[in-house]
Amino acid sequence: MTTTPALHSTAQEGNEFLPGPVLLLGAPGVGKGTQAQLLVTKYGIPQISTGDLLRGNIARGTELGLKAKEIMSSGHLVDDEIVNQMVLYRLQEQDTHRGYILDGYPRTLDQAKFLDRTITDPIFLPRLPVIAISIVVSYDQLLQRITGRRTCPTCKHIYNIYSNPPKVVDVCDFDGAALTQRSDDTEPVFVERMKTFDAQTAPVVAHYRDQGRFAEADGNLSMEAVSTAIQQALVDLRRASDLRRASR
Ligand code: AMP
DSSP: OOSOGGGGSOOOBTTBOOOEEEEEEOSTTSSHHHHHHHHHHHHOOOEEEHHHHHHHHHHHTOHHHHHHHHHHHHTOOOOHHHHHHHHHHHTTSGGGTTEEEEESOOOSHHHHHHHHHHTTSTTSSSOOOOEEEEEEOOHHHHHHHHHTEEEOTTTOOEEETTTBOOSBTTBOTTTOOBOBOOTTOSHHHHHHHHHHIIIIIHHHHHHHHHTTOEEEEETTSOHHHHHHHHHHHHHHHHHHHHHHHHTO
16 A cells, blocks of 8 residues: 555646656667657656766766776776666756656666665655666667767767768867767777677666566657657556556
8 A cells, every 4th residue: 555645656747747767778879868858858857877977977087987987988887886876876866856767777687676676765756666668779770870979069969970960070060169979989889889788788678578667669760750659658658557556
């Protein structure tokens, strides 16, 4: 029996649907970051990207950043304990209370189990289990997306030299800044990251699939079509999750 039913059902405000804690899964380059941003705009809940949090630590030269830097540039995963603690702190911030979009976490089964355990503690709002969406894109398409990706360091706009190039090579259309390439967006590192993804993240997919908290979205479609599919899947998954919990 639940004691606080309002907090144990869909994180809804008025008639507005809120998806609660959401996990976006997918290989490097499937568009998790882009799709997360669209959900942030739609629902007004924050995106939590462990890759961004780690890169922030590297940029600030923190002890954690120093530890993570070499591992990240090799395409391997940073220790579970480091990322788990980072997420634990982040989830205590007030802006997560209406829900959040996890991007790139959990990436291992141990991280998934840690997250499931952690958010059952009543201090974490909303009191709902994570629902997971996996974005699926073909290997060749991913390779082009990754090795062609360039980012504006100033306005953060993302380009692709194959599919969405800037007007002038390597220069941001909006502010003229020189575009940068992430050091792990090269082909050898991509191959390593794909191996890591297949080995470590497949059990995470199985974990959420087995519990009926999982859906797949075809990431080869347009950005808008992928977003629409994800939003529909979130409504369906959250409804199914609420029904299961109510019938217990
Ligand atoms: P991303 O920006 O999500 O592609 O992550 C870039 C790199 O950061 C990965 O290749 C890993 O080295 C590291 N990283 C990000 N998230 C995690 C995580 N949940 N667990 C372990 N390592 C991570």
